Amino acid sequence: MGDIDRNPQQRSLLEFKRAVPQIELVTVERSRTRLAAALRNGGLDVVIVTGKLPLLDNKSISLWSERVLVALPHDHPLAPHDTIYWTDLRGETVLLSHDDPGSELENLLISKLVSPEDRPKIERHDVSRGMIKGLISTNTGVSLVLESEMGINYAGLIYRELRDGAGPSRFEFSAYWRADNENPALAAFLKLLSERYPSPPLGR
Structure with a gap:
């Protein structure tokens, strides 16, 4: 993809907040290890990081690159x-x-x-x-x-x-979440991300 928004993560959160204002958003910034632990323990619904986040029973989508x-x-x-x-x-x-x-x-x-x-x-x-x-x-x-x-x-x-x-050189960002997380707010946020950063067609 070409030049990105100056801060795509913030832009996505703001867009989600405008779309679903009744949902309270809480963001955290921690080390990758602590974010993975919080995701595994249910303390976080979704984690957006560079590279891979090796966890069992998690799902992911590719987002933007920087x-x-x-x-x-x-x-x-x-x-x-x-x-x-x-x-x-x-x-x-x-x-x-x-x-x-x-x-x-x-x-x-x-x-x-x-x-x-x-x-x-x-x-x-x-x-x-x-x-x-x-x-x-x-x-x-x-x-x-x-x-x-x-x-x-x-x-x-x-x-x-x-x-x-x-x-x-570029770094790829991805979103990770637990496969068994049924939080409707998470589903809405993932829908926004998939629309904002659609996967490229196969073969490209």
Whole structure:
């Protein structure tokens, strides 16, 4: 798909709230492990995450995808470039949060730069992604982010698309829910998601 809404997850929730205003929505942001546990225990009706959520007796649908970007200080030497290649990160310090999708971003970076001498220095911080942006603004390093994070303004930061020879890198988002969950509110939300992000025809 082409460029997405700045924050498709928020957009979907707002659209659902307008369509069914009598339903009380509660959102949570936790680690993938804690979200999976809450879904398994019935504490959550639906979880939207990147990648796979391996759980027994769950169902899923694919939603949107987001490009991977590099967040830079506005005066960084790479800032004048419209597009940055993974190989351009050599010699940089990449700051990543332990929060999701930090580990997935790190795995992606390692897969793009297989040789250790070509990789940037990776620093992992036990802080929120917002705090990582604060560190970037002090010229401590750069970071990898997803496209929807461009909507969260932080003074002094710019975002550039990361590419390799095959084009931009993307992360896929999916919704997961328990197969035995009969909550009518969940059914209504899943209907909205399936209409908003229809599956491509077979063969494409």
